[in-house]
Amino acid sequence: MDRRTVLRAAVIGAGGTAFSGALWGEAFGAVAQPGPGPYGTLQAADANGIQLPAGFTSRVIARSGRQVAGHTWHWAPDGGACFPDGSGWIYVSNSEIPLIGGASAVRFAADGTITSAYRILSGSNLNCAGGATPWGTWMSCEEIALGRIFETWPGGGRAGEERTRMGRFKHEAAACDPVRQVVYMTEDEEDGCFYRFVPDTWGDLRYGHVQVLCAPSGQVTGPVTWRDIPDRDGFPIPTRHQVGAAKHFDGGEGCWYDAGVCYFTTKGDNRVWAYDAANSTLDLAYDATQVTGGTPSLTGVDNITGAPTSRDLYVAEDGGNMEINVITADGVVAPFLRILGQSSSEITGPAFSPDGRRLYFSSQRGPSGDSTGSGGITYEVTGPFRTLP
Template identity: 30%
Template sequence: MKITRRMMVGGTVGAAAAAYGGLVAWQNRNIPSTNKGMALVADPDEILDLPEGFSYRVVARTGSTMSDGLLRPGRPDGMACFAFSGRDNAVILTSNHEIPTWDGISAFGKDDALRSKFTGKYYDTRPDTGMPYHGGVTITHYNLDTGEVERDFLALAGTKINCAGGATPWGSWLSCEETTDVGNAPHGFVFEVPALIDGPVEPVPLKAMGRFRHEACAVDPASGIVYMTEDGGEDCFYRFIPNVPGRLAEGGTLQALMIEGKPSVDTSNNDEPTLIEGKEYAAGWITLDDVEAPDADLAQRAIAAGAAMFKRGEGMAYGHKPGGAQGEIFFNCTSGGKAGVGQVFRYTPGASNDEGTLTLFFESPGAGTMEYCDNLAVAPWGDLIVCEDGIGDQYLRGITPDGRIYDLARNAHEDSSEFCGACFSPDGKTMFVNIQEPGITLAITGPWETLRVA
């Protein structure tokens, strides 16, 4: 394993499609919630509580029949929204389905009776039954004007526990397997699904991106580097430097982040404070070998070589600074922090590939502020949007550039399941999100301009 180092400090808070920065503190409106946000209005249909003036539409539900004759799979998780070429009134949603082998939520129906309707190939089948694994990706063509699904189909099949992932600047979805189980083939890889594909994709694992419990991806468009989180308990923060930017299947170099002067540091702060909130730490990268990891030991080997350890890496989003090419990567750690209920980190690349800084951007002091942060998005008005995967009520939380928290939505469904896959339409007017159980995809609209602080 080769260690690269960096020696500079720099960076300010970044953003995504809209500039993340230059905003003043969040101002309380209406009746403050416990998190100093807006009051949420109770939903009479008991699905989603939203601020006054906001509304939602149900895009899709688990078990509905899709355009290809298959059933919409259960446990929708990570998701992205893409522009529909030549159409301003339609978008393309790519959605993961975090399914292991459970019955009742498969695209193929009970006893996999609908398998004959699937025209593509499976990545893997179960050794005990020969039936395909039920995880994968669906694609949905959604009309923003009518609120109707125009087409939906299964795009990736035979994978397992497809949790999060990330959109690429070249128009594809990276779907991540959050398991290193072995069926007839090993699992724990990233799969690429072009958003504009007309049918099922060829299921090709991107093995050079490593075999581990993948969670989320984010691509720096300036360099083509793909950053990745891992959700296994004692994890690393990775990056993949492709041999050819935008062509991940052609291989590249996998590395794990290290913190200068803190070899193999536990960043969670669970037992003792090791990182100070708001402080920038010089970061370097360890080049990894044997990345297909037949023993599923990639993180252990990386940490032993000096890589930093993170506590359950989850959602991630790329943020872009105003007026320049430099961007930043935000990512969540679900079980990090002294209270063990979540941290948000920021990685700022430096002037060269071997330079960067890591900052503990936010650490939740308790479940009442933010509990078990999971998927992550950057809003058009500049705030971070965090999907909770907590124990009690589940919220969509907003985090301002100065680290203040507010409530954006509450899951009012009786199942009280986690929020997943928050993402925005290209025009910034619609936010899509999944409620994992019983499996509902929602489109939220409203006066987003009221959330932008001038």
């Protein structure tokens, strides 16, 4: 019995099944392994150069530098999310370019028709990922040293506002936990940390304090604790170096919370982590180095989201095979889509429409691979996404 199995047994023995979340509670016991996906094999590429399962179709909704509903779409589209809007919905997307990054939004009618597009954040810097709040705002994160989080309003009509009490560091993504009333945050550094912001009042991100996850450096499973960051401004000592017991992660990326579990990814070691918030324990949902019987289908792990109708996880690749992979509740990881002819790009901003029938994402640099992101393309995929109890 290896150390990993011993730790699992200890956690289960101490308090029942450790992960009670919607997905990982069902797959507890091993990291996800490659296998047949729920939608079958990928078909030949469509007119947009995307391989999809049978029954699914894609369309381009925006291209960097070109007009969409009278609005010039931003370069280098990155993290995104969907928000309900009357009978339709809104998709927001960050711009990961220097100095004028910001974020934009596309509004859809109930039938999927694009009705408008507009800017929701300007004057920020290298906006990478972020996260949605339960009260309907978008947290847009700056991926720079001493980066900030901006709270923005997807419907427009109100300027984005700094939320510097959430810490100044190389922010990547954020996810809200409405039960414990905290916001989890990843840090895109080779020795980055996993944080949570504890607001003084839930629903108000202006005031509160920042904590960092603490555990032994080599631990991948087992109990963890949280400690306060002494100086959330991160200067002159970066936040990740202020608490000696802080656990460091190799390049924090996407972050997604669902039913008691916060999933987050690390690109440096191709892992998807699962933090059980109810029991304050850490585990691995996926680890490319632990794939058995073949080559990992999921590498370059980056942005992550969950399907509202099945709670399957969808993980986008930065490089790799330019795929979005699905991780199912029974512990199978499989390609859901693949973009051909764009090997110098990365897939960003995966997000489902509120009804779970459409998936949005971007190719940040498109076929040109231009580092400025001038060739970015934002897509929509529609099809028979499954519904599970």
